Amino acid sequence: MSTIVFFHAHPDDESSQTAGSMSRASDEGHRVVVVYATGGEHGEVPDDLAPSxxxxxxxxxxxxxxxxxxxxxxxxxxxxxxxxxxxxEQNSDPKSFHQAPVAEAAERLAAILDEEDAAVLVGYDWHGSYGHPDHVKVHAVTYAAAELAKRSPRVLEETMNRDVMRASMQAARDAGMEVPFDPDGPMDDGNPMGLPEAELHWAVDVSAYLDRIRGAMRAHRSQVSDIGTFMAMPDQVFAAGFGTEYFRERGRPDGMVHGWFMDAATR
Known part of the structure; x- marks a missing residue:
């Protein structure tokens, strides 16, 4: 059994991006660790937040x-x-992850990797799927930390399959639904959503864990807009959106494998 560290930008990112793989890994006996770069200070403020x-x-x-x-x-x-x-304006906050020196943040993450003797480190693709500054920074810090760690972990990049998203959006339009979202349109950094399928290496079926994914999302109940949208999805739509998790892995041969990345050898 191995230790897998999932590195996320904000609390709740894990629920919509890797909760299925995290659940599967833990069920199979792997030690699962999640590391958050930030506290999510600029998320949605719930109505029931206590004065203190x-x-x-x-x-x-x-x-x-x-x-x-x-x-x-x-x-x-x-x-x-x-x-x-x-x-x-928060991009300029000296305490923000965006402003943190990559080397400094990588040292903090590498210390956790060493404490855990992590065999696998999961971060984000080069633009964090949609260009959020903290997601982009996760990518850089992930690889820098992997280089610093005493045991060089295997690194995977969580991402979204742009081709699958495009096909899903078109199917919805063909069914007469109004779909304002375009995965090929500019996201937060001006780039399209995720990565094209040709650049992906792993498609992990997590459909058996959809209830756990919903439960992880529901735990982040303060983020009403996003979580409420996900919870309102019909079962079939939710399964299509979250039943497969996609990853890129540098150094692997071209072509996407429909399988479980932990079945491949770890270093």
Whole structure:
């Protein structure tokens, strides 16, 4: 059995991006660790936040609740502030992840990798799927930390399959539905969503874990807009959107494997 570290930008990112793989890995006996770069300070503020409670405190509690759903053994934090979306004034916050030196953040992450003797590290693709500054920074810090770690972990990049999203959107339009979202359109950084299928290496079927994915999302109940949208999806739509998780892995031969990345050898 191995230790797998999932590195995410904000609490709740794990629920919509890797909760299926995290649940599967923990069920199979692997030690699952999630590391958050930020506290999600600029997320949605819930109506029931207590006068003495900060949003970051609430989101830490929610992250722990999500971990119980996925079977995650440890929740760790790098300690940076949420940077907000591209162009927000929070991008300039000296405490933000966006402003953190890559080497400094990588040292913090590498320390956790060493503590855990991590065999696998999961980060994001080169533009964090949709260009959020913190997601982009996760990519750079992931590879820098892997280089610093005493045991060089196998690195995978979580992403979205742009071709599948495009086909799904078109199918919905063909069925007469109004679909305003275009995965080929400019996202937060001006690039399209995710990566084309030709650049992907793993398609992991997590359809058996859809209830756990929903549970992880539900744990982040403070983020009403996003979580409410996901929870309102009909079962068939939810399964299509979250039943497969996609990853890129540098150094693998071209071509996407429909399988479980933990069945491949780890270093």
């Amino acid at each position: 409670e900060t949003l970051a405190q609430r989101r830490r509690t929610e992250a722990e609740a999500s971990a119980r759903v996925t079977g995650t053994a440890r929740v760790a934090w790098l300690g940076y502030h949420d940077s907000g979306m591209t162009g927000w």
